[in-house]
Amino acid sequence: MARVRTEEKRRQIVGIASQLFQELGYERTSMSLISERLGGSKATLYGYFKSKEDLLQSVLVYDVTEEADRLMNQFLSGKNLREGLITLGRAYMTRRLSPGPIANIRIVSTQPEGSTIGKDFYENVLGPAWKRLADRFKLLMDEGILKKADPWIAAMQWKGMCEWDMFERRLLGAIKAGDPNEIERAAIAAADSFLQLYKADANGKPHRKSKQVKPDAVTTVTG
Template identity: 30%
Template sequence: MSGNMGGAGTKAHPCDVREGGHGAGLDPEKRSQILAGARQVFFDRGFDAASMGDIARAAGVSKGTLYVYFENKEDLFADLVSVECEETAERMFVLDLGEEDVETALVELGYSFIHAILRPSSIALLRTVIAISAKFPEIGRRFFEAGPCEGVSRLSAFLAAKVEKGVLEIEDVEQAASQFLTLCKDGVTIPVLVGSPTALDPAAVEKSVRGAVRVFLRAYAPRTGS
């Protein structure tokens, strides 16, 4: 039978513990201008080597203006993490809830997901977050919520629609979404993250995505018979 979507008796998914969003700043355009400068400095120099003065110059604003929008460098980088993850999710997780062919939809999502997370800027961001999250746990939380949790949420909505139609049989769609994304990146992200050549091996990507879809559909296809 079709399962629930996080009903009673199921364990809370880590992504369920989210807090409210952060302020957007006084002027959205000025804030975007500052974030563009911060992106350039952080990605070129890394978190530790970046300074608020460097960021102000790159953004074309005064340090005084910078501090109106952001309390310090950590606050600025945390906001940049959220924006980068949100923009990636907007591009990557475009799922048509009415799509009838689940296999095709998952294959397309799998390819999009891997190519997005293996972009040099995505790898640079992830490495930086990992390096500083012990010291600045708020940054790690921002990344987790705006990145992995947002992806799980968007895919969960698609899976829930398929459960309602009886196309899939899933008790916990958030868990299933997380499992699918983990299967997709298994074996292809860690080598890049630890310093292997960043060029994607198309054969490895295809093997990972196709394998993830095959395992996922075998696990969650409706049971037949008694």
């Protein structure tokens, strides 16, 4: 029970820190402000996190890891592979362009050259999250649903197909939020383009011609 309360407290602290990082920025947010918003002492805060950098890393871990779980469930919930890819693309880009992830990327990308925050974030959190999608694609390749290829490259190509230039525009402040209609168009186009590249035929062989893949012709995603 004590362990449950400890984890709940950690999550509470991480949530408050994430809010302050979004509101004030990482540099302007102090451990004193976090403990004040928390309603406890700095000693309590330091009992959970040894530094603000340690707390930032936890914010990044919670955000990406939990979101990766949700997105994979979105993918697997589709009635068929095309629908699963569209659902995944829609959910991924909606989240990708939301305030929290954008704030986190801005924080990480503006750290000093000698900081290891960005490197650690990619190697320990972001990279493994994308590997989960690559592993799912590999499973579909092994089952003959997708043609044999490098699953990591397939995952990165799908990612690029979904993003268009929306992420850059949002990150640079050219847009204040994602456009649901644009996200939907991108998710559909990404799914259809991905299937043209990687969908195997009934014998597990790649399609020889690039044709529009009809929704009812796509094999169901296996769990």
